[in-house]
Amino acid sequence: MGRGSKASLPLLLMLLGLLATAFATAAAAAEEGDADPLYRSCVEECQRTGALKEDSIKHCIVPTDDQPADKSWYAHEPLYLQWKEWNCNSECRYHCMMEREEERGELNLGPVKYHGKWPLKRASVFQEPFSAALSALTLLVQFNGWLSFFLLLSYKLPLRPETQATYYEYTGLWHIYGLLAMNSWFWSAIYHSCDTAWTEKLYFSSTAAFLGYSLILAILRASSLRDEASRVMVAAPILAFVTTHILYLNFYDLNKGLNMKVCTVISIAQLLVWALWAAMTRHPSRLKIIFVALGGILSVFLEAQDVPPRWGYVDGHAVCLAMAIPMSYLWWIFAKEDAEMRTSAIMKKKR
Numbered sequence: 001m002g003r004g005s006k007a008s009l010p011l012l013l014m015l016l017g018l019l020a021t022a023f024a025t026a027a028a029a030a031e032e033g034d035a036d037p038l039y040r041s042c043v044e045e046c047q048r049t050g051a052l053k054e055d056s057i058k059h060c061i062v063p064t065d066d067q068p069a070d071k072s073w074y075a076h077e078p079l080y081l082q083w084k085e086w087n088c089n090s091e092c093r094y095h096c097m098m099e100r101e102e103e104r105g106e107l108n109l110g111p112v113k114y115h116g117k118w119p120l121k122r123a124s125v126f127q128e129p130f131s132a133a134l135s136a137l138t139l140l141v142q143f144n145g146w147l148s149f150f151l152l153l154s155y156k157l158p159l160r161p162e163t164q165a166t167y168y169e170y171t172g173l174w175h176i177y178g179l180l181a182m183n184s185w186f187w188s189a190i191y192h193s194c195d196t197a198w199t200e201k202l203y204f205s206s207t208a209a210f211l212g213y214s215l216i217l218a219i220l221r222a223s224s225l226r227d228e229a230s231r232v233m234v235a236a237p238i239l240a241f242v243t244t245h246i247l248y249l250n251f252y253d254l255n256k257g258l259n260m261k262v263c264t265v266i267s268i269a270q271l272l273v274w275a276l277w278a279a280m281t282r283h284p285s286r287l288k289i290i291f292v293a294l295g296g297i298l299s300v301f302l303e304a305q306d307v308p309p310r311w312g313y314v315d316g317h318a319v320c321l322a323m324a325i326p327m328s329y330l331w332w333i334f335a336k337e338d339a340e341m342r343t344s345a346i347m348k349k350k351r
Contacts, residue, residue: 033112046092060088121312135189145332146178184210212242222277
């Protein structure tokens with residue numbers, strides 16, 4: 001073990017301890033703005049009249065002939081926007097929320113949550129524009145990383161002459177990782193653009209699947225498991241747990257708090273495996289692994305703190321999404337360097 005690796009291990013353990021402390025000391029829940037009588041009366045008035053102060057809400061129709069205000073919003077909404085499920089109720093909630101937050105800002109009061117979410121400003125048809133853009137950018141980085149990994153293995157590194165398969169033992173595992181990563185970030189971009197029941201389920205499910213598989217990959221690579229029987233023994237219980245969790249979210253209870261806890265535990269376990277392996281190995285990319293592990297620990301810490309929004313667009317979750325961009329880039333560099341190192345080692349043994 002190198003001197004740098006020995007020095008990094010206490011730092012990793014200290015940050016993991018800090019993360020555990022953050023979970024133990026974080027506030028149980030932020031103040032709920034939807035319990036505010038002024039907010040509730042604003043929403044009721046908006047739904048009744050179809051207007052907020054002097055501005056009309058385009059999704060609301062003023063009642064006529066005993067018709068409810070939001071009866072026919074699908075009929076007058078463009079087809080390409082109907083999937084967003086914006087209606088009179090949701091629009092009144094949003095505009096009243098923004099109005100109350102503006103009033104709280106004038107009184108030097110901090111933001112509060114409404115219906116379990118921080119008040120974030122829209123931009124055009126995007127509900128969380130900053131988070132959606134960051135997710136899309138990470139998706140692009142993941143695609144570029146996976147494509148460069150594929151080209152390296154298929155066209156630059158030598159192949160086995162008898163089967164034309166790669167010498168690298170983890171090629172298939174990294175391809176599956178890339179596909180799950182791109183799927184996860186795709187639905188992250190969609191969810192942050194439009195928060196509906198079905199986009200939320202797809203986002204939570206794809207994230208849980210990606211994190212669960214990432215833990216499997218971490219264990220298999222750190223343990224240098226190459227035979228199929230050992231891999232199945234490691235993967236089977238994790239796959240069973242993640243599959244059960246996804247089915248629970250989709251068909252029984254879309255419990256956001258439970259999903260957050262499950263994803264956090266899986267993330268910490270994965271980061272711990274990689275960090276300890278990087279501290280004990282002499283892998284040429286160990287510094288990249290340590291950097292990604294530290295970034296991941298900081299990201300989980302920020303998610304646990306649930307940092308309120310700044311400037312109306314950026315909250316703690318958006319910062320975590322921004323951190324994922326350089327970490328994704330470094331992670332694929334590690335995958336390529338690992339493939340080159342293992343291929344070179346196998347070729348030397350064959351000689």
